[in-house]
Amino acid sequence: MNMTSATEHAGAPVAPADAPDAIIEVEGIHKVYSGNVTALENINLDFRRGEMTSLLGPSGCGKTTLLKIVAGLLKPTDGEVRVNGAPVKGPGPERAFVFQDFALMPWATVLRNAGYGLEVRGVAKREREERARHYINEVGLAGFEEKYPHELSGGMRQRVGLARALAVDADVLLMDEPFSAVDEQTRRKFQEDLIRLREIEKKTFILVTHSIEEAVYLSDRIVLLSPRPGRVAQIVTPEIDRSGDPEAIRRTTEYLDLIDDIWAGLRTYVE
Numbered sequence: 001m002n003m004t005s006a007t008e009h010a011g012a013p014v015a016p017a018d019a020p021d022a023i024i025e026v027e028g029i030h031k032v033y034s035g036n037v038t039a040l041e042n043i044n045l046d047f048r049r050g051e052m053t054s055l056l057g058p059s060g061c062g063k064t065t066l067l068k069i070v071a072g073l074l075k076p077t078d079g080e081v082r083v084n085g086a087p088v089k090g091p092g093p094e095r096a097f098v099f100q101d102f103a104l105m106p107w108a109t110v111l112r113n114a115g116y117g118l119e120v121r122g123v124a125k126r127e128r129e130e131r132a133r134h135y136i137n138e139v140g141l142a143g144f145e146e147k148y149p150h151e152l153s154g155g156m157r158q159r160v161g162l163a164r165a166l167a168v169d170a171d172v173l174l175m176d177e178p179f180s181a182v183d184e185q186t187r188r189k190f191q192e193d194l195i196r197l198r199e200i201e202k203k204t205f206i207l208v209t210h211s212i213e214e215a216v217y218l219s220d221r222i223v224l225l226s227p228r229p230g231r232v233a234q235i236v237t238p239e240i241d242r243s244g245d246p247e248a249i250r251r252t253t254e255y256l257d258l259i260d261d262i263w264a265g266l267r268t269y270v271e
């Protein structure tokens with residue numbers, strides 16, 4: 001297994017010549033909520049095409065705020081986000097947000113829920129069902145097409161949300177704590193599936209997580225945010241060969257050491 005880690009400093013990202021290009025550029029983002037709460041301060045970041053980036057940091061540091069600004073669901077007070085070079089003015093078809101609370105329609109089947117993004121775009125029923133079935137299968141829910149959300153576990157509902165996001169063929173998938181509502185076993189399985197999906201679909205994933213283990217296991221890059229007002233404290237690049245046995249990867253000294261290093265950095269904020 002090849003696993004090393006590298007860190008970059010906030011203002012001066014290290015970009016090797018063969019680094020993937022930036023699909024999303026975040027420049028000078030500030031966010032002040034009403035009541036004078038400064039959630040984010042001068043965030044400068046690139047998210048690279050085809051990579052999985054985790055946003056990690058203490059509670060309330062602005063992870064979800066940053067994700068929503070990238071999604072175009074929230075306007076920054078200052079600064080700009082560009083997707084494929086074009087300024088973000090609101091939500092767009094290149095970005096799909098997978099909500100933490102699943103955002104499924106309780107009265108609709110898995111098939112309809114998975115195809116909902118296509119439905120609102122006016123895609124004909126036959127085509128959207130075909131695509132929805134394909135992605136339902138890809139996220140491991142084949143056979144559940146006619147079930148309703150209340151008949152599914154939390155993990156399965158999360159997968160429907162992911163199928164919906166994949167079906168619209170967005171380049172960027174934005175996930176807010178995708179594994180928070182599920183048990184440990186489901187979480188691990190879903191993490192492995194997400195790695196596999198990333199390989200197949202070649203999407204850019206940005207995910208918010210509270211879990212250092214999860215961030216290290218899944219990510220090409222981890223952006224560590226400082227406590228509120230959130231700033232980029234550090235960027236960590238775990239280089240893990242994920243082709244091996246997931247359980248073996250989780251037991252290696254390098255993996256465990258990197259988790260310890262990140263925790264040592266974060267604990268200075270929480271103590």
Ligand SMILES: Nc1ncnc2c1ncn2[C@@H]1O[C@H](COP(=O)(O)OP(=O)(O)OP(=O)(O)O)[C@@H](O)[C@H]1O
Pocket residue numbers: 033034035037038039057058059060061062063064065066210228
């Ligand atoms: N609508 C709002 N109005 C005022 N303050 C807000 C609003 N939304 C978030 N905040 C504040 O902004 C800060 C950042 O919130 P955000 O939810 O982005 O943090 P987070 O890092 O995702 O938190 P957590 O890890 O607890 O989910 C917090 O202090 C939060 O209380």
